[in-house]
Amino acid sequence: DTGVSQNPRHKITKRGQNVTFRCDPISEHNRLYWYRQTLGQGPEFLTYFQNEAQLEKSRLLSDRFSAERPKGSFSTLEIQRTEQGDSAMYLCASSPQFLLNEKLFFGSGTQLSVL
């Protein structure tokens, strides 16, 4: 069990640039989640994948955000035309099956700073 891996760990970008984050879930985990955490706040749900299907998207995920999970393995989260308000930590989590009391396995996050 190598855990959930997120890359890069830190990303600094200029306003208006595009950025892409990658999440590698635990092998054979078919559920994958993205959350966003800003300073002093708890994580907020962004989107959820079951295998390659994106089943739910939060209204927080504006048109500038897109997430994919090709082949139901790793996932990418892209932010286009970044804004300073996008500065946050982006967390990925996975689980082996959908249970309402499921334990989510989180990665260490990607910390995004938009200058």
Added chain:
Amino acid sequence: AQTVTQSQPEMSVQEAETVTLSCTYDTSESDYYLFWYKQPPSRQMILVIRQEAYKQQNATENRFSVNFQKAAKSFSLKISDSQLGDAAMYFCAYRSAVSGGSNYKLTFGKGTLLTVNP
């Protein structure tokens, strides 16, 4: 929409002592799940304990236990025999069990930063 409130931004405890972290939530649903997650400086969130709302018995996991008061919508976490490794941010979270609703997501509180003094 459900909300989760953690009224203690920071708490401290002496090593080997007991500390209780508070959490209240607001929901109109009768079926749901509650969780406590720990986020150490490594940033990786780790599940500490979980509680099903339909269970009256409070969940326990080794030194961690909860006091679940459904009518009061309260879900506090008690850490016994505190250890230096318990120092972290602790988040309370809610998950709906209503089918067809937003039961994919966890709704988190703002967290409580726990310091353990040697």
